[in-house]
Amino acid sequence: MTDIASSAFMNSLLKPVQAITEQDPLIMGPETSCAEALTLFSKHKGGFQTKCCVLAEDGRLLGLVSLKDCLNRSNASDPVSAVLQKRFPTVDSFATAEATALEMAEEQLDIMPVIGTDGRLAGVVQANKAHRFLIEELQEDADRFVGVTRTNQDDYFEHTVWSDFRRRFPWVLVLAIAGLAAGYVVHIYEDALDALVILALYMPMVADTGGNVGTQSASLVTRVLTTGDVRMHEGVRILWREARVALLMAAMLFTFAFLKVLLISNVADVPDGMTLTGIGLAIAVALAAQVVSATLIGAVLPLAAIAVRQDPAVVSGPALTTIVDMTGLLLYFAITTSMLGIVAL
Template structure:
């Protein structure tokens, strides 16, 4: 982390600790003054770090405009807790003024009963905007887009457009991209604010707009939306319906949140965990244990096969006891090699980095890497085993087994993600447990 980043973190922690001290001592005016120069996102973080009993007090110190902005940055648990404590008018003041996409995201986290009550209290305009977003499928472009954008008719001139922007700028989340539509609201082009500023006042929008527009449909998956914005370096991405009518835009700040959530889900899945989009550290221990025990039970049962293989060689192990000492080395190394292969393949699938290579090329590449790793590790293991035992047969068995296990682990680690994806399963969640089991069982069988 950079020195400036470290300093900023220290300041945030200082604000949180001072805010807590002032509130606990009843110095509300001092707490209010403390928050005046602080950014909304940092205020939200400070409130999240406070004891639940004083979170509402801190929030009520904010002005109405600042409270709305801060509320959008709070995590869903704190938002829900505050809503339960708000008076009816406070709920309306905050929720009604939120941007539609942030409001829809919050409603996804709230109980259905609370959502119905809040929807009924919204103004007709905001209720309709929120209901439209909630009507789209979860994790799609339609669900995360904002309907607050500026659209322009092709017949407008530059001077008319600038006047139109001035009248609507406060009602739009994005003013640097302006979308041009035809008579039936079909998206026909895009024009930047820069192009408008430098163009002659009487120039028609048709003359300066770009017709080659990158867009997504309302049912496009949010991960694909994020990749599109990343690929074309966009700040906002228009969303159209099935008839190519412009219905909203997805902004880059929402995409950053999506990328973070999806990466978190993938990391949890690689460990055999199901996140269900909850904050793991704010989930009850019973729920955590229930989610984690499933795969552990499966691994416990399948690994009994490993024990059965070892028991079948009991006579040999009694004759050459040192053989047993190398079993953890072989299975552990195989598991690590398999985990490395599956990690790079799963990441490649998620980012489309290996889309053009095809499964066979990726698996062959990883198999080759597995052989190279096996030769390196097997040579060292052979020398080490001979040094410990002085038995060339044991040493060669360990070395050759390690080469075979590294090859097996690389192939399994690269092939299983493709297999599970083709079966419609989550490669990240399914691959890790199966790779561990396959490598353990077959590795011991090879040895």
């Protein structure tokens, strides 16, 4: 999510603690009596509070005093320093709002003093504001991500036939032109096909298999992105998973292709100096490479489409067909001619 949802999520993480800090909190001196403290608690304009900060004359934070401790004090004339809480967590002014709010939620803190660079109190974060911040950020993150995916998922009937044509035809036209490259690849390796006709027999299998695994990968990744199960910033995790699946499929199809060439092909089609085993091995390696390549291309295209704010359903399908065909033919001919020692002019 240059991924929209991910960048927005990261921006929320970078919000400074000042975004949720009360700059004019309730404070009192150490000599304030518990009776006076109760009055200050009740009259504070910032809303109901259960704790407040006790400061020295120079602005240094001495500790916290709680409303409960003042109420429970038998002698209301005792100073708050008698019930002062001297051990408590604080954050500096460079902390993030997210980290501060999470810490307060996890530790069930009522108040979090914020200490400035000069060592003095810069404000406090109240529990209700920290909790509200977390809820709002979670809701915003959900709304942002749903907004990204909903554009790709739910706007089909919002387009007119003409606008639908306009968003589709540039990709189809450009990729049709790019598809000419696939024909050029075959032209380059015409001599290889003349020297070994059996290579032409297995071209459809390699092309179809690449298209199938690529489409499968693209469909699964598109679905998981649009349903919100995985976020864009987890792209590396998606690619790692698809790579492992691709290797397993490549191993299976390698075995299938090798046995198919070895057991079904006509020995009469094998020219002198070559063996059916060698040809089968070359075709199987090329097919395995195509499977891995097509699977990863299928996984990358939806991620790339959303990254550039395009509909993956519109972009990845046509692009996948052209790219997989071209790369598949290149891999097929490059690997088989290299392994079999065929010179392509």
